[in-house]
Amino acid sequence: MKRPLLLNALLLSLCAANIVAMPARAAGPAYSWNNVKIGGSGYVPGIIAHPGQQGLFYARTDVGGAYRYNASTKTWTPLNDWISSAQFNMSGIDSIAVDPRDPNKLYLVGGIYYSGGNATLMISNNQGNTFTLVPLGFTAGGNERGRQVGERLMVDPNQGSVLFYGTGNYAGSASSNGLWKSSNGGANWSRVSGFPALSSDGTGAGISFVAFHKGSGSAGQATPVLFAGINTKTAEQTGSKLYKSTDGGNNWSPVWGGPGGLQPQRGQIGPDGNLYITFAAWTSSTDGNGKVWEHYGPDGLTKGQVWKYDIANNQWAYITPWSSNNTNGEYSWGFSGLSVDPSHPGRLMVNTIDRYDSQGETAYVSNDGGAHWTDLVANATFDSSAAPWNTVYGPIHNLGNWSASVLDPFNTSHAFVTSGGGIMESNNLTAANPAWAYGENGIEETVLNALISPPPNQYGATPLISGGGDVCGFVHNSVTTAPSQPFSNPTCNNVTGMDYAKTNSTFVVRVGNDAYGAVKHYGAISWNGGYSWSAFNSNGTAVDGGGYVAVNADGSSILWAPKDAPPAYSNNNAYSWNSLSGVLPNNVRIVADGYNANLFYAYDRNVGTFYASSDKGATWAATNAGLIAWGDQLAAPAGQGGDVWLVTYTGLYHTTTSGWGAWVKAPGVTQAGALGFGKAAAGASYPAMYMEGTANGVWGIHRSTDGGNTWVRINDDQHQWYGTNHVITGDPKTFGTVYIGTNGRGILYGTSAN
Numbered sequence: 001m002k003r004p005l006l007l008n009a010l011l012l013s014l015c016a017a018n019i020v021a022m023p024a025r026a027a028g029p030a031y032s033w034n035n036v037k038i039g040g041s042g043y044v045p046g047i048i049a050h051p052g053q054q055g056l057f058y059a060r061t062d063v064g065g066a067y068r069y070n071a072s073t074k075t076w077t078p079l080n081d082w083i084s085s086a087q088f089n090m091s092g093i094d095s096i097a098v099d100p101r102d103p104n105k106l107y108l109v110g111g112i113y114y115s116g117g118n119a120t121l122m123i124s125n126n127q128g129n130t131f132t133l134v135p136l137g138f139t140a141g142g143n144e145r146g147r148q149v150g151e152r153l154m155v156d157p158n159q160g161s162v163l164f165y166g167t168g169n170y171a172g173s174a175s176s177n178g179l180w181k182s183s184n185g186g187a188n189w190s191r192v193s194g195f196p197a198l199s200s201d202g203t204g205a206g207i208s209f210v211a212f213h214k215g216s217g218s219a220g221q222a223t224p225v226l227f228a229g230i231n232t233k234t235a236e237q238t239g240s241k242l243y244k245s246t247d248g249g250n251n252w253s254p255v256w257g258g259p260g261g262l263q264p265q266r267g268q269i270g271p272d273g274n275l276y277i278t279f280a281a282w283t284s285s286t287d288g289n290g291k292v293w294e295h296y297g298p299d300g301l302t303k304g305q306v307w308k309y310d311i312a313n314n315q316w317a318y319i320t321p322w323s324s325n326n327t328n329g330e331y332s333w334g335f336s337g338l339s340v341d342p343s344h345p346g347r348l349m350v351n352t353i354d355r356y357d358s359q360g361e362t363a364y365v366s367n368d369g370g371a372h373w374t375d376l377v378a379n380a381t382f383d384s385s386a387a388p389w390n391t392v393y394g395p396i397h398n399l400g401n402w403s404a405s406v407l408d409p410f411n412t413s414h415a416f417v418t419s420g421g422g423i424m425e426s427n428n429l430t431a432a433n434p435a436w437a438y439g440e441n442g443i444e445e446t447v448l449n450a451l452i453s454p455p456p457n458q459y460g461a462t463p464l465i466s467g468g469g470d471v472c473g474f475v476h477n478s479v480t481t482a483p484s485q486p487f488s489n490p491t492c493n494n495v496t497g498m499d500y501a502k503t504n505s506t507f508v509v510r511v512g513n514d515a516y517g518a519v520k521h522y523g524a525i526s527w528n529g530g531y532s533w534s535a536f537n538s539n540g541t542a543v544d545g546g547g548y549v550a551v552n553a554d555g556s557s558i559l560w561a562p563k564d565a566p567p568a569y570s571n572n573n574a575y576s577w578n579s580l581s582g583v584l585p586n587n588v589r590i591v592a593d594g595y596n597a598n599l600f601y602a603y604d605r606n607v608g609t610f611y612a613s614s615d616k617g618a619t620w621a622a623t624n625a626g627l628i629a630w631g632d633q634l635a636a637p638a639g640q641g642g643d644v645w646l647v648t649y650t651g652l653y654h655t656t657t658s659g660w661g662a663w664v665k666a667p668g669v670t671q672a673g674a675l676g677f678g679k680a681a682a683g684a685s686y687p688a689m690y691m692e693g694t695a696n697g698v699w700g701i702h703r704s705t706d707g708g709n710t711w712v713r714i715n716d717d718q719h720q721w722y723g724t725n726h727v728i729t730g731d732p733k734t735f736g737t738v739y740i741g742t743n744g745r746g747i748l749y750g751t752s753a754n
Helices: 085-091 233-238
Strands: 032-035 046-049 057-060 066-070 075-078 093-099 102-110 120-124 132-135 153-155 163-166 179-182 206-212 226-231 242-245 263-269 274-281 283-286 292-295 302-310 315-318 334-340 348-353 363-366 381-383 404-407 415-419 422-426 435-438 448-452 464-468 472-476 494-501 504-513 523-526 548-551 558-561 568-570 589-592 600-604 609-613 621-624 633-635 644-648 651-655 669-678 688-695 698-704 727-730 738-741 747-751
Touching: 046 093, 046 404, 046 415, 057 093, 057 415, 085 102, 085 120, 102 153, 153 206, 163 206, 163 226, 206 263, 226 263, 263 334, 274 348, 302 348, 334 415, 348 404, 448 504, 448 727, 448 738, 464 504, 464 738, 464 747, 472 494, 504 548, 548 589, 558 589, 558 600, 589 633, 600 633, 633 669, 644 669, 651 669, 651 688, 669 738, 688 727, 698 738
Parallel strands: 093 153, 302 334, 334 404, 381 435, 448 494, 494 548, 669 727
Antiparallel strands: 032 747, 046 057, 057 066, 066 075, 093 102, 102 120, 120 132, 153 163, 163 179, 206 226, 226 242, 263 274, 274 302, 274 334, 283 292, 302 315, 334 348, 348 363, 404 415, 415 422, 422 435, 448 464, 464 472, 464 494, 494 504, 504 523, 548 558, 558 568, 589 600, 600 609, 609 621, 633 644, 644 651, 669 688, 688 698, 727 738, 738 747
16 A cells, blocks of 8 residues: 655765685575576687597687586586676686697686776686686786687697787777786786887787797797787788797797788688688778777678788788679678687688678688688578577578687587677588587576566466567576577667566566667567567657666556656556656666555666655655665565665665655665565565675675565675676565576576575
8 A cells, every 4th residue: 555655854874916816605595596598699709629628618708708618418618607796807708728738727818898907817727617816917808899809818839838918909008018928827927028019009909819830849848939910000001910939929020921901810820830810901980979980890890811821931822712792802891710720731710700791601611721612601501499589580591790610620520600699510510511500508698687577477477588788688488498589579689677567567668779670669568478569659758768667566657767868757658758857867767666556766876866756757756865876776576565775885775655754774785786576485574685785794696585684695606697787686486586687697597495
């Protein structure tokens, strides 16, 4: 029932490269954690095979850590779920390397953004089961432009204690950009003073690859000859795109020749003594403010070529695969992906990048050093059954954008190809009609922005409905089977907000961004629990969409707070909108009361003011102007009138009087990022609460079964997922079940009998 509003609001006053050990596992209730199955849905810029152990592959993602392939189960195992929220910068894997002479050794360079601070080297002696962390003296950009190049990190194939790493060209890291070397297995690093190649002007990917010429040395001694590709504007203009060292990496000089006006993407040396390199040219564009942007990948690459450099004879050879779409000797796409088979001389595979013609991205394989090529897509078949939602715009007929590849050194019929959406695999590569299928089982990289777990209705007991980045969203009828299709009608790329009517869960509303439709639709309504959608009749006050949305308890009113415009409400299923300009600030956090259909709430995080509406969003009053500012979320449990929680960086604050009166801080909680509700524990009257934050002095995922008075951590130090994306909800159907939306590890769900 509606609670009375009080007259007066009460105000609340509210590195040096030292080896670092990973934190110990914390005790907690028995929880089992698994991914809600979607399948890929994120960029996998690099993939490698260990040349000495059959079936051992590693893949790196730009925002979701690294994975190891399990050949016996044909699944991928995540290796970095232990990364905490404080270590978030490590979640973007910039480069990955193995010691060719030791199948247990694995090295990862973690650094998601150049601006996120210095990178970290992760060293494993057991194929990624555990790691030792080494803070590095330079930055890395696992999710920056140019991340399609590689590999920047390499281990000397003759002496495994020697490693080299080539940085990006970020202007803000000029003092540390360049080529770095370790002579003691990665424990300590120093910048190579004799490597003068980087301009540090922010152009290009920087050092795009490092390659050791194994044949120039002998086992147990440092390899004397190695190469580095340079992907900068200066290198393009001067022709100094490739550098060579003959003294183990101490001194370097340019290797002249090869293509002009192109930037090296990837380079590898084969057992035939040739250095193979993929090339592409940048493009540029001008934004609405007149700023010119250089596109050096993974988008905007063109004029691709493939070359090989005969190291012994200092000779270049043009070996680009031929296509009928070659116009005046140039392609409208680039070449980037490259895999040189270490076991079969002259065998290599290359991938196109940014190919948007009728065929789309393809790969070519050669068995004679590039003299002849076979198109691996032209006559191929594609099996999308492992992630059928990918066919919403038509059958799969190519390998996906921004591809990289790896040939199996033990099986010439087997290869993986990565893309902006995951991984494909072929087990009959040498056949006249190669068969490709999704080979990404276990890789979940969706970035989640919204999760709801509605109670059962006449359309079923759907466990979960999700909204994410790049993929729009899904109804998950099963957490173990990939959805058959994403949201459609209208088109959508990002869902930023989603809600349902608490007394009528068939009524669901979503808002977001639309990068695909000729006519932009930024929101939609479902009357059948998310199975089908109808676009808002208009975009209301929104300019570019996005923001937050709330639906009142019976579904008769919708409140929308776009990111870039004044909030608006609709009492007629979004056929028309009423602007709240001058009434509520832009970009407020909003929530509907969980019981009373007349009540909405809003919070201005810039100044800490709380607002309430008792007439379905038409009029508003500031109930409390003294709350803490910069909170992240408002949350209201279903079935509880006047009950609202404010999620902030200093803790959780609670009102049971619609914000009119005192707010009470939850004991023991000193920081909170997200809050959700699920089925109450046996004998409890208040919903179970699930929080991402710090309680009892420990960050984690916490649960309360007594209305927030006490909290227990339900994850552990091996399941932290780089923090979350501040998205969490409990399941109203099953006590103990919780869903977590991450920033690159998909959706995690936890279950427990406790």
